[in-house]
Amino acid sequence: MGSRKSIAAPARRALVSRWLAIAAVAATSAPAARAQKFTAPPAPAGGKATIIVYRLRGKLGGGTSGNAPSLFVNGDFIGGLRGGTYATYEAGPGPVVVTSMYLGYVGDPMGMRLTSIAKQMKGSTEYFPPPADWWPAGSACSRLDWRHLSAAKAEDVSECKRYISDWTNGHVTAVMSRVRSGKMSPCLAVLEAVATKDIPVGADPVAAEAPPVDRRADKFQFEADAGKVHYIEWHPYFSGARMEQVAADEGTKRARGLTPADQR
Numbered sequence: 001m002g003s004r005k006s007i008a009a010p011a012r013r014a015l016v017s018r019w020l021a022i023a024a025v026a027a028t029s030a031p032a033a034r035a036q037k038f039t040a041p042p043a044p045a046g047g048k049a050t051i052i053v054y055r056l057r058g059k060l061g062g063g064t065s066g067n068a069p070s071l072f073v074n075g076d077f078i079g080g081l082r083g084g085t086y087a088t089y090e091a092g093p094g095p096v097v098v099t100s101m102y103l104g105y106v107g108d109p110m111g112m113r114l115t116s117i118a119k120q121m122k123g124s125t126e127y128f129p130p131p132a133d134w135w136p137a138g139s140a141c142s143r144l145d146w147r148h149l150s151a152a153k154a155e156d157v158s159e160c161k162r163y164i165s166d167w168t169n170g171h172v173t174a175v176m177s178r179v180r181s182g183k184m185s186p187c188l189a190v191l192e193a194v195a196t197k198d199i200p201v202g203a204d205p206v207a208a209e210a211p212p213v214d215r216r217a218d219k220f221q222f223e224a225d226a227g228k229v230h231y232i233e234w235h236p237y238f239s240g241a242r243m244e245q246v247a248a249d250e251g252t253k254r255a256r257g258l259t260p261a262d263q264r
Contacts, residue, residue, distance in 0.1 A: 037259055038054075038256055044228070048091065049096075049226055051088070051096060053086065053087050053233075054251070056254060069100045069102050069103075070128055071087055071261070072100075075097075079261030086260065086261060097219055097220070099218070100219075128186045128190065140160040141160040157195050164185075164191075231246045231248060
């Protein structure tokens, strides 16, 4: 009996020490976690407007995990909006366009359609923004700032769309090439939805035989006022989304306690 007690005592002391260490880490990290939760921002200065897009918990597909639409404001990526999160953007006064898109893997190289759908509905930020090593050095796609497509040159957008389409059309036989094509397709969808501008004279549009991009882009447009905070509430709606503007005081109450959207 005595020997068993002498062996168990050090084990108990080690267990207590481990729990104390875990509690210490939790105590130090808790304030940081609380600080991330939404608080009403001050009125923007410098003639700017603050745009807050949020998604409540408890909505269809609104868990903290699961599908997360990618959000763009005036062509700039602001995050993947899972349930219970919000994203913030600062814009100038005037027209503002919020775009919501489900992005993820598209393509079915093994014929497993259900797996493909599941991957598509996983995190929207899984394949966007794309890593820099996807593109040839010095190419139009490598010159794009995929998080800030509002500043993209029209000729770079057009050339990058052509590159993705040509690459996809030329690599449809190999399984791994189709996998990569499926990963690249969100980039083409985003360029089509949020970055396509007037094609400059002398530039060729994307080839007509380019594969169709089966992505739905839901858009919401409103006028932003300088010095004001605008709240946009995102709702799932069939296969896409519905967005509506709410009053600032109501938006502040509804967004309280939400955490920042996934920025990848």
